[in-house]
Amino acid sequence: MDTRKPLDWEKLAIGQTFEAWSYVLTQEMLDEYRKGVLDAEAPFPTIAHKVDVAAYNRAHKDAGSVNARCAFHCYNPPIPDKRITVHAWIADKYRRRGKTYIVTEAVSVDEDGRLLDRVITHELKQPWEVGKKWG
Secondary structure (H helix, E strand, O other): OOEEEOOOOOOOOOEEEOOOOEEEEEEHHHHHHHHOOOOOOOOOOOHHHHHHHHHHHHEEEEEOOOOEEEEEEOOHHHHHHHHEEEEEEEEEEEOOOEEEEEEEEEEEEEEEEEEEEEEEEEEEEOOOOHHHHHH
């Protein structure tokens, strides 16, 4: 049973937080990431992005979205076998050219309190609008 709330953009509260996500980053996970990006020394696996939009999608249902912009800020490389906790929230919402957008933000912190990364994602909440550009 789907318990998600339908998105009401007008009522969506800036600052709404989502359930934190916590896990232990293993060396195997880091190695898989490095293999996937073809860089054996890649120090910054993208962590926070796994939660920002995913947390929103676990809480709300809507017609989908299109990624309009995304910024990653990396501060400290994660250390294998440390617990990482990611917190996400609605950072902003805005209307541009008659279309609605939401901005989610997420930060990752390890068990020692080190800030690992921050990701800020802008999503267009009318995905059908993209096809009109080329239609």
